[in-house]
Amino acid sequence: MKLRLSDAIRISWSSVGGHKVRSLLTIVTIAILFGVVLGVNFVLQGLEDTVVAASVVPTAGKVYIESQYYVTSGAPSTMTEEEILNPDFVKRRVELEADADEYGGKLVGVKTSFNDRPPVEIISVEAVEEYIELDLAGVPEGKVPVLVPWKGFSYDEAMYGMQAEELQRNFEDDFYVVGVMPMTEKGRLELGVGNPLNFLLSSVPSNYAYYPVLIDDGSGVVQKYLKERIDIHRQKQEEKFAEMVVADPEMDEEDYRDTYNYIMSQAIQADRAAIFQFDDPQKAIAYALQPYDYANYLMQQDLFSNTISVARSFAGLKNMLVVIEVILLIVAVVIASLTFGHMIDQDAATIALYRAMGATKLQILLIYLCYLVELCILALGVCLVIALGIAGVTALMNAGELSQKLQKFYRLAEAPRVWFVALNWVTWTVVGAVLVIAPVTLILADRHFSARNIARKLKED
Amino acid sequence: MIKLSEVNKSYGKKPVLMDVNLEIPKGEFVMLRGRSGSGKSTLLNIIGGIEPATSGEVSIEGKNVNNLKAKERVDFYRHKVGFIFQGFYLQPQLSVMENIGLMGTFAGMKRSEREVRARELAKQLGIEEVLDSKPAEISGGQAERACAARALFMHPEIILADEPTNNLDPENAQNVIEMLKQIWQDTGATVIVASHDPMVEKYATKVVKVSEGRVTDEAKAK
Numbered sequence: 089m090k091l092r093l094s095d096a097i098r099i100s101w102s103s104v105g106g107h108k109v110r111s112l113l114t115i116v117t118i119a120i121l122f123g124v125v126l127g128v129n130f131v132l133q134g135l136e137d138t139v140v141a142a143s144v145v146p147t148a149g150k151v152y153i154e155s156q157y158y159v160t161s162g163a164p165s166t167m168t169e170e171e172i173l174n175p176d177f178v179k180r181r182v183e184l185e186a187d188a189d190e191y192g193g194k195l196v197g198v199k200t201s202f203n204d205r206p207p208v209e210i211i212s213v214e215a216v217e218e219y220i221e222l223d224l225a226g227v228p229e230g231k232v233p234v235l236v237p238w239k240g241f242s243y244d245e246a247m248y249g250m251q252a253e254e255l256q257r258n259f260e261d262d263f264y265v266v267g268v269m270p271m272t273e274k275g276r277l278e279l280g281v282g283n284p285l286n287f288l289l290s291s292v293p294s295n296y297a298y299y300p301v302l303i304d305d306g307s308g309v310v311q312k313y314l315k316e317r318i319d320i321h322r323q324k325q326e327e328k329f330a331e332m333v334v335a336d337p338e339m340d341e342e343d344y345r346d347t348y349n350y351i352m353s354q355a356i357q358a359d360r361a362a363i364f365q366f367d368d369p370q371k372a373i374a375y376a377l378q379p380y381d382y383a384n385y386l387m388q389q390d391l392f393s394n395t396i397s398v399a400r401s402f403a404g405l406k407n408m409l410v411v412i413e414v415i416l417l418i419v420a421v422v423i424a425s426l427t428f429g430h431m432i433d434q435d436a437a438t439i440a441l442y443r444a445m446g447a448t449k450l451q452i453l454l455i456y457l458c459y460l461v462e463l464c465i466l467a468l469g470v471c472l473v474i475a476l477g478i479a480g481v482t483a484l485m486n487a488g489e490l491s492q493k494l495q496k497f498y499r500l501a502e503a504p505r506v507w508f509v510a511l512n513w514v515t516w517t518v519v520g521a522v523l524v525i526a527p528v529t530l531i532l533a534d535r536h537f538s539a540r541n542i543a544r545k546l547k548e549d
Numbered sequence: 550m551i552k553l554s555e556v557n558k559s560y561g562k563k564p565v566l567m568d569v570n571l572e573i574p575k576g577e578f579v580m581l582r583g584r585s586g587s588g589k590s591t592l593l594n595i596i597g598g599i600e601p602a603t604s605g606e607v608s609i610e611g612k613n614v615n616n617l618k619a620k621e622r623v624d625f626y627r628h629k630v631g632f633i634f635q636g637f638y639l640q641p642q643l644s645v646m647e648n649i650g651l652m653g654t655f656a657g658m659k660r661s662e663r664e665v666r667a668r669e670l671a672k673q674l675g676i677e678e679v680l681d682s683k684p685a686e687i688s689g690g691q692a693e694r695a696c697a698a699r700a701l702f703m704h705p706e707i708i709l710a711d712e713p714t715n716n717l718d719p720e721n722a723q724n725v726i727e728m729l730k731q732i733w734q735d736t737g738a739t740v741i742v743a744s745h746d747p748m749v750e751k752y753a754t755k756v757v758k759v760s761e762g763r764v765t766d767e768a769k770a771k
Contacts, residue, residue: 443626448619
């Protein structure tokens with residue numbers, strides 16, 4: 089093919105200007121279809137970025153994720169008493185660290201969950217000391233430092249009344265409050281009734297906490313407290329077993345042993361997660377959005393706040409948007425092909441002229457491909473204007489209200505900045521989809537370029 | 550030598566050309582004369598390979614035009630024939646210079662080379678001053694000359710002109726015919742003009758009468 093690309097572009101560009109109406113029709117059709125998708129995506133990504141940015145303010149811009157491997161059944165692996173009382177123990181720790189390291193995650197502590205009523209959760213002091221001012225020096229000797237869910241947390245609230253009854257001790261007998269957890273408020277992050285943005289925001293989950301979290305400051309006081317809890321549970325289970333033996337005096341030796349082991353295994357149910365700190369929220373999100381592996385399930389969740397839960401919710405919405413995009417792409421290609429096929433028929437004389445001027449079929453196709461690409465690029469420009477318009481109107485109508493709601497939801501000192509335009513991979517797939525229209529349309533319209541069709545059209549004209 | 554043997558052409562069931570046998574020696578100035586709708590434009594297009602014959606054979610220097618392979622066809626258009634279309638078919642978005650150089654564009658000539666050749670032809674045909682204009686900005690006579698320049702761009706051996714004096718006033722029509730004669734004399738090319746204009750007949754060395762799809766008369770002009 090000797091035709092220079094610059095010449096093909098010049099000839100095709102003159103066609104855009106020469107056929108204003110049909111060029112405009114194609115541009116506007118494509119632009120409207122994809123402009124709406126792009127605009128919704130701008131708003132969606134802008135919202136996600138805004139919410140994620142607000143969610144990391146309480147943790148000084150960092151994301152803390154607790155991770156652990158689950159066995160295939162999905163049940164947490166059990167731990168022995170020695171493992172529970174060893175604060176450095178984490179199952180498959182090396183694998184966990186290596187995986188997080190790929191995303192810039194740094195192991196800063198562990199979280200132990202002891203299943204009880206109320207549940208006992210313990211985190212290493214290293215996992216919180218960077219962003220919560222802890223009053224550890226003021227902790228009375230023998231008491232466990234705790235973070236409470238909200239200021240003014242009442243010691244006897246919720247399940248702690250039960251603890252007082254069952255354990256014959258009050259909250260303040262064991263614990264000393266050293267700070268408040270950076271959790272979200274209860275309920276959903278929502279704007280006014282009927283606001284369409286609620287469709288997107290309603291998926292933002294709350295990470296509201298009801299129970300205090302114990303801080304392991306390395307003094308051994310937490311292990312002592314845990315040991316007491318385990319012993320109390322063992323004693324209660326022993327009593328339970330004794331009641332069962334009395335109720336069933338016929339029990340043989342094997343049943344007796346199995347039942348005892350089972351009952352006692354219920355005494356200490358606990359699991360432990362590694363806590364990773366990510367300085368870059370986007371890397372933390374990438375770490376949390378790794379493909380799901382059923383056989384080797386890595387469970388990650390936010391330690392505090394809700395950064396990765398937000399990202400997961402928005403990822404689902406973006407996937408929905410891609411499905412819509414594919415449908416629109418098919419519609420756009422069909423419309424463009426029909427318009428283009430009609431246009432080629434109208435251009436029969438020009439194509440015949442090009443042939444008579446010694447143009448090869450490939451050269452003619454190149455000229456029309458350039459023409460279509462030019463239309464698609466112009467459509468992208470208009471598409472961008474439409475998308476920015478949608479984002480702009482959304483910002484004008486909602487930015488102020490959303491900022492206030494975010495401040496309240498994340499308990500922030502200042503109202504966060506809100507924006508409604510951001511790029512992501514969906515943006516690039518829209519750009520790609522619009523540009524793909526050109527070659528696909530050309531392939532579908534290929535029969536219109538045949539000598540027979542051109543001769544027929546010439547005769548009809 | 551251009552030779553047509555038993556050429557038939559029909560559109561659907563409607564016959565347009567029937568059993569056409571014709572020989573045109575090299576270097577002739579031939580007029581295909583006939584009324585509008587007689588089939589002369591179709592005959593010209595078949596000679597030029599733009600439309601295939603339904604049956605029969607069209608050969609130029611022994612080569613069947615209908616059986617040309619893609620590359621041979623491109624060479625045929627680039628070097629063998631030059632078309633002057635009815636209604637000009639100048640591309641409205643391109644300048645006169647770009648229209649004249651269109652063949653060179655497809656042949657991969659550099660822009661500077663195309664411009665040199667276009668200027669040379671424009672000077673020869675007296676349209677130098679409109680080279681940078683768009684077709685809509687020039688007169689009918691100038692457009693016809695631009696079409697002729699475009700046809701001559703690659704030094705063709707055969708020039709096919711379809712109703713070149715249509716839509717022109719008598720003075721411009723006369724000028725165009727004289728221009729074709731001049732080209733014919735200067736280049737030695739075979740010139741075939743499809744026209745119903747009696748003025749063309751005066752300049753032709755051979756007249757072929759086309760009537761209702763048949764070549765009914767063949768007469769030598771002066």
